[in-house]
Amino acid sequence: MIQLKTMVNCIDNSGAAIVECIQVLRAKRPAKIGDRIVVVVQKQRNFGAEASKHAGSSVSAGNKVRRGDIRHAVVVRTAKEYQRPDGSVVKFDDNACVLVNKAGEPIGTRVSGIVGAELRKRGIWGKILSLAPMHI
Amino acid sequence: LQPIKVPPPPPSARAVCKEPLKVVDAAQIALLDPSGARTRLFSKTNPDAAKVGDILLVRQKSGEPFAGVCINIRRRGVETGILLRGQLTRVGVEMWFKVYSPNVEAIEVVQRRRKRARRARLYYMRTPKHDPGNLEGVVRQYMRQRAMLGKGGGSK
Numbered sequence: 468m469i470q471l472k473t474m475v476n477c478i479d480n481s482g483a484a485i486v487e488c489i490q491v492l493r494a495k496r497p498a499k500i501g502d503r504i505v506v507v508v509q510k511q512r513n514f515g516a517e518a519s520k521h522a523g524s525s526v527s528a529g530n531k532v533r534r535g536d537i538r539h540a541v542v543v544r545t546a547k548e549y550q551r552p553d554g555s556v557v558k559f560d561d562n563a564c565v566l567v568n569k570a571g572e573p574i575g576t577r578v579s580g581i582v583g584a585e586l587r588k589r590g591i592w593g594k595i596l597s598l599a600p601m602h603i
Numbered sequence: 604l605q606p607i608k609v610p611p612p613p614p615s616a617r618a619v620c621k622e623p624l625k626v627v628d629a630a631q632i633a634l635l636d637p638s639g640a641r642t643r644l645f646s647k648t649n650p651d652a653a654k655v656g657d658i659l660l661v662r663q664k665s666g667e668p669f670a671g672v673c674i675n676i677r678r679r680g681v682e683t684g685i686l687l688r689g690q691l692t693r694v695g696v697e698m699w700f701k702v703y704s705p706n707v708e709a710i711e712v713v714q715r716r717r718k719r720a721r722r723a724r725l726y727y728m729r730t731p732k733h734d735p736g737n738l739e740g741v742v743r744q745y746m747r748q749r750a751m752l753g754k755g756g757g758s759k
Binding site for chain 1: 666667669682684691692693694695696697698699700701704706729
């Protein structure tokens with residue numbers, strides 16, 4: 468249930484760590500898995516864990532977005548339970564999204580962490596599903 | 604004065620079937636679980652039943668098998684559901700499964716709890732202190748044991 472002011476984890480390698488939702492697109496209700504949202508990047512992910520660790524290494528090397536950028540994103544995990552037609556219910560421990568451009572293609576090149584299998588049915592997110600290491 | 608013509612009352616449904624919902628429920632369970640194995644796995648009277656706190660593995664018809672600690676068993680007849688909490692790629696995932704669903708191929712007990720849990724709903728397992736964490740190791744050990752048993756029985 469992602470809506471205005473919700474802080475969501477960004478689980479791709481586009482450079483954003485935490486983003487804040489400011490709008491749910493094409494729905495007059497909070498966002499579920501597979502919905503598109505407009506987000507503002509609140510925290511950048513520091514790529515200090517990468518090979519070069521000296522103080523001068525610029526953080527923006529691997530970043531495609533910066534703090535304050537407004538982008539579209541797809542919700543891939545919600546802490547709110549999502550019901551499936553066979554009666555099962557899935558619920559994650561956090562909210563997560565993947566940044567996306569206006570056409571629907573992910574900005575990052577890798578997705579880390581599990582995503583909801585709803586992405587297959589709810590729209591054109593096949594690329595994200597194939598990038599993800601796991602889906603449930 | 605002529606007597607008032609009173610039509611006879613309609614046939615009473617209660618006389619035909621006193622508790623239709625119970626009948627429907629029993630019929631559905633008989634349809635979805637003809638051998639009674641699933642019912643026995645979650646029955647309260649069975650000492651070998653799956654209880655809250657055990658680690659269960661659910662094999663689905665479509666999708667990967669999901670393993671998790673059972674933190675809740677919601678008994679509602681044919682709509683009985685179990686809540687499993689597992690961890691996948693370091694994210695906690697909770698899933699409700701309908702026990703009699705045709706999509707659920709098999710439910711196996713991977714590991715029983717050492718002692719009986721002192722409450723019926725183990726929601727305290729959501730806190731990092733009590734979270735069982737990644738159950739991959741437990742499941743792998745169970746699969747290996749099962750494979751060994753299978754091979755040992757087959758070779759004999």
